[in-house]
Amino acid sequence: MNLLVKSIKIADPKSEFNSKTCDIRIEKGSITAIAEHLTANKNEQVFEAAGSILSPGFMDLNCMIGDPGFETKEDLKTGTAAAKAGGFTAVAVQPSTKPVIHSKSEVEYLLNKAKGNLVDIYPLGAISQNLEGKELAEMYDMKTAGAVAFSEGNKTLTDDGFMSRALQYALGFDGLLITFPENKAISTKAHVNESENTILLGMKGIPALAEEMQISRDLFLAQYHGAPVHISNISTAGAVTMIKKAKKDGIKVTCDVAAHQLIFTDDLLSGFDSNYKVKPPLRSKADVKALLAGLKDGTIDAISTQHRPHEIEFKDVEFEIAAYGIIALQTALPLLLQAGLSPELIVQKMALNPRKLLKLETPVIKVGSKANFVVYNPEQKWQYTSQNNYSKSANSPLLNKELTGKVQLVYNNSQYQSYE
Known part of the structure; x- marks a missing residue:
């Protein structure tokens, strides 16, 4: 599914858009457009990300x-x-x-x-x-x-x-x-x-x-x-x-x-x-x-x-x-x-x-590159509980505590997962 991430601040020192707030379009697993204002296309999932960071x-x-x-x-x-x-x-x-x-x-x-x-x-x-x-x-x-x-x-x-x-x-x-x-x-x-x-x-x-x-x-x-x-x-x-x-x-x-x-x-x-x-x-x-x-x-x-x-x-x-x-x-x-x-x-x-x-290819937030990124809100508070703990185990001192900094979206290999 194609995706449009709106109003996102980019954190990538290898990108010309580093520290800028932009819209990012992803089609068929690749970044196809980065600009300040992109209009959503038909059959495109829109993700509003104001206040969040993409890296x-x-x-x-x-x-x-x-x-x-x-x-x-x-x-x-x-x-x-x-x-x-x-x-x-x-x-x-x-x-x-x-x-x-x-x-x-x-x-x-x-x-x-x-x-x-x-x-x-x-x-x-x-x-x-x-x-x-x-x-x-x-x-x-x-x-x-x-x-x-x-x-x-x-x-x-x-x-x-x-x-x-x-x-x-x-x-x-x-x-x-x-x-x-x-x-x-x-x-x-x-x-x-x-x-x-x-x-x-x-x-x-x-x-x-x-x-x-x-x-x-x-x-x-x-x-x-x-x-x-x-x-x-x-x-x-x-x-x-x-x-x-x-x-x-x-x-x-x-x-x-x-x-x-x-x-x-x-x-x-x-x-x-x-x-x-x-x-x-x-x-x-x-x-x-x-x-x-x-x-x-x-x-x-x-x-x-x-x-x-x-x-x-x-x-x-x-x-x-x-x-x-x-x-x-x-x-x-x-x-x-x-x-x-x-x-x-x-x-x-x-x-x-x-x-x-490890001498692996490093993702870059630029037009034409394979989409591989995370979107997170550094100020969003959330409760870490047994319901949203995805691990099979539960050995964490942070369970049932309020944490600050929430992952909202991940994208890689032409797949994405959101956590709104």
């Missing part, structure tokens, strides 16, 4: 969808439904499934199953067989089949020699490794940030040192091999400082931060709500301030959701035995707006840079 569709670098094997947590249908409602037209899915995405057959399975969806699915292949950190997975074969990068999910490659060999191997075919920054020997079996607050709560903490030691290891290896590495979900002020220096030194490093790390702090743990149990753990206000500064100065390249769905029996238990993670696809945008991020910064960190990191 290229968001892309998530770090999303867990349980297909195959963990469909009781999330499947492709519910995962992409939640992604659409959050403004995402593309998601990179983690290999932590059953079976693990560690060969071309699993990559092909995901791509075939996701065909025809509004949301583009990009598989991340495992670095090691079965995520065990012992034998290299079939990374080259997975890349030729369609894997966009390689990850161990929320697992850390503890063997320095294995990580070194993986970087060297991936460099041979321009592969990108995505690492999770946690030194397990330092973090041990702790569950929260190490701080005065968590000590008072009687919980053993994970120090910032655990994250920063692992980042240091990966930076040394990346420098030694001249290989790129992407560090996902950094959470400490020290991590920002280290990566900023590494970039100045010419090391090929990029990184992202989870949206919830820009708002939530370990002060929220006083109620022992397991929905705040994430890894890396919620840190201090000083860390949040440093992360926001790192986003603004370009040290942090992208923002991810770290969407981790879980059945109720994994979260509605004592804090210490609860699973890590929250569902986050639908709530990333409101958190970024709450953190004070501008539309320009949001489009850079949520739409453009994620695709650039």
Whole structure:
């Protein structure tokens, strides 16, 4: 169906219409006209968007969808439904499934199953067989089949020699490794940030040192091999400082931060709500301030959701035995707006840079281009409830709360979905 979006402010630094308020016509999946005043054609759906913003569709670098094997947590249908409602037209899915995405057959399975969806699915292949950190997975074969990068999910490659060999191997075919920054020997079996607050709560903490030691290891290896590495979900002020220096030194490093790390702090743990149990753990206000500064100065390249769905029996238990993670696809945008991020910064960190990191084509809001965009109202308030939660899981501390910043429309692959 053809579509006319009226009176929309465009946020796309690659577009000649950036920061301008225009009407946009979409016909047969492509943008055919952009002007200040367009008259609606016959058989054209009109979407009034005064006060809203249109940007290229968001892309998530770090999303867990349980297909195959963990469909009781999330499947492709519910995962992409939640992604659409959050403004995402593309998601990179983690290999932590059953079976693990560690060969071309699993990559092909995901791509075939996701065909025809509004949301583009990009598989991340495992670095090691079965995520065990012992034998290299079939990374080259997975890349030729369609894997966009390689990850161990929320697992850390503890063997320095294995990580070194993986970087060297991936460099041979321009592969990108995505690492999770946690030194397990330092973090041990702790569950929260190490701080005065968590000590008072009687919980053993994970120090910032655990994250920063692992980042240091990966930076040394990346420098030694001249290989790129992407560090996902950094959470400490020290991590920002280290990566900023590494970039100045010419090391090929990029990184992202989870949206919830820009708002939530370990002060929220006083109620022992397991929905705040994430890894890396919620840190201090000083860390949040440093992360926001790192986003603004370009040290942090992208923002991810770290969407981790879980059945109720994994979260509605004592804090210490609860699973890590929250569902986050639908709530990333409101958190970024709450953190004070501008539309320009949001489009850079949520739409453009994620695709650039994975060497994917970046949508541009211009005449003649394929239509791939999100429309959202940054001031619209809405209630996040079980009725409008599209995920199969419900492990979010934001459920039944009023949020500000509402996705109203997403368009991609000649399909659109509105949320009025």
